[in-house]
Amino acid sequence: MNKKAGRLLSIISILSIQLVSICGCGDSGTSILQDYGLLNNDAETQAGTFDTSFNDIADSESLSEDGIYINTGDAITVGFSQIGAESDWRLACTNSIVSAFTAENGYNLIYDDAQQKQENQFKAIREFIDQDVDYIILDPIVETGWDGALLEAKEAGIPVIIVDRRVSVEDDSLYTAWIGADFYLEGARACAWLDAYLNKKGIDKEIGIIDIQGTLGASAQIGRSNALKDAVEAHENWNLLAAESGDFVKAKGREVMESMIKEYGYKIDVVYCENDNEAYGAIEALKDAGYKIGNDINNGEVMIISFDSTREGLELTLDGTIAVDTECNPLYGPILTQTIACLHNNAYLQKESYVLESQFSADRTVYSTRIDGNTYKVTIISQDIIDERVY
Numbered sequence: 001m002n003k004k005a006g007r008l009l010s011i012i013s014i015l016s017i018q019l020v021s022i023c024g025c026g027d028s029g030t031s032i033l034q035d036y037g038l039l040n041n042d043a044e045t046q047a048g049t050f051d052t053s054f055n056d057i058a059d060s061e062s063l064s065e066d067g068i069y070i071n072t073g074d075a076i077t078v079g080f081s082q083i084g085a086e087s088d089w090r091l092a093c094t095n096s097i098v099s100a101f102t103a104e105n106g107y108n109l110i111y112d113d114a115q116q117k118q119e120n121q122f123k124a125i126r127e128f129i130d131q132d133v134d135y136i137i138l139d140p141i142v143e144t145g146w147d148g149a150l151l152e153a154k155e156a157g158i159p160v161i162i163v164d165r166r167v168s169v170e171d172d173s174l175y176t177a178w179i180g181a182d183f184y185l186e187g188a189r190a191c192a193w194l195d196a197y198l199n200k201k202g203i204d205k206e207i208g209i210i211d212i213q214g215t216l217g218a219s220a221q222i223g224r225s226n227a228l229k230d231a232v233e234a235h236e237n238w239n240l241l242a243a244e245s246g247d248f249v250k251a252k253g254r255e256v257m258e259s260m261i262k263e264y265g266y267k268i269d270v271v272y273c274e275n276d277n278e279a280y281g282a283i284e285a286l287k288d289a290g291y292k293i294g295n296d297i298n299n300g301e302v303m304i305i306s307f308d309s310t311r312e313g314l315e316l317t318l319d320g321t322i323a324v325d326t327e328c329n330p331l332y333g334p335i336l337t338q339t340i341a342c343l344h345n346n347a348y349l350q351k352e353s354y355v356l357e358s359q360f361s362a363d364r365t366v367y368s369t370r371i372d373g374n375t376y377k378v379t380i381i382s383q384d385i386i387d388e389r390v391y
């Protein structure tokens with residue numbers, strides 16, 4: 001059977017297996033992805049689920065210690081379009097995917113670094129189509145503008161798996177699956193921590209907040225910025241002094257912070273950095289300008305809130321420089337091999353899945369937060385947690 005006919009058969013099989021699954025065969029027990037702590041199917045937190053049918057595939061094939069699906073058949077060719085190398089998180093994400101899709105594990109990975117340009121991602125997708133890859137993995141820099149490129153992949157019969165950030169397209173059949181983070185929830189957890197902290201400490205003064213945003217139009221920016229905007233609207237004494245993009249990089253984080261210091265000076269109580277790299281830059285700028293960083297905002301300290309929970313971010317959390325660091329999980333390699341295993345073996349594949357994420361603080365004022373009736377744990381950071389971090 002030629003490759004295209006095989007793909008057509010696969011698509012038909014996936015559809016029929018999905019129907020079987022919808023009819024009640026796919027909702028029991030925990031999936032292997034959860035067993036590995038890769039996906040969150042915890043009713044208490046995100047709503048993501050991953051169907052248990054992967055367990056059947058894994059029984060008959062091998063799974064590495066890290067949860068990587070080892071393909072023992074013909075090599076599977078995967079084209080991966082990565083955004084770039086803007087942050088420590090991004091490097092960890094690339095490393096996780098590249099080290100999962102190795103020749104030893106049964107894959108032929110074609111990796112493309114788009115260097116922060118959507119046009120380069122379009123180009124990469126077209127090249128993957130020309131190379132007749134079996135699957136495309138796309139981490140989209142921004143949400144919009146993907147309809148044309150994804151249509152070309154669909155017409156070529158190549159399933160596209162979107163990872164990390166989302167695409168916003170008219171027709172969601174243009175991609176096969178999305179696996180990523182609930183960025184709004186990450187932001188809501190950070191704001192809920194701040195709310196609980198201020199309440200417990202009895203701090204009710206006007207709170208001046210600066211938002212150093214991520215790359216504008218990226219899901220990670222949209223979710224985190226919107227969560228902050230909503231929290232500011234819900235609190236009469238929270239004032240969003242300014243929001244400006246730091247593009248998820250340290251140098252830009254520093255630059256934005258320097259200009260905010262000039263503009264708002266001691267009105268700044270809280271800096272909401274949309275990733276750790278921006279936080280490193282903001283912290284440097286604040287220290288150089290003579291500001292004291294810490295949680296005692298009643299006495300002039302500037303509180304830093306951050307996202308990602310990279311090793312360096314958690315070290316700064318442990319020493320109290322970052323008040324709270326909400327995790328964004330970059331370890332997509334094993335999840336993606338398992339996703340491709342589902343597709344390759346015509347198993348049911350859930351359209352959207354969320355990765356598992358935590359939140360860390362050294363401060364013992366807040367142990368958990370409540371959002372929409374759900375409880376979210378705040379993990380008190382320790383050196384042991386940092387030592388276990390692989391990124």
Ligand code: AHR
Pocket residue numbers: 086087088089090164165220248274275276307308328
């Ligand atoms: O899309 C995930 C975000 O992108 C991470 O928070 C950030 O560090 C990265 O560059």
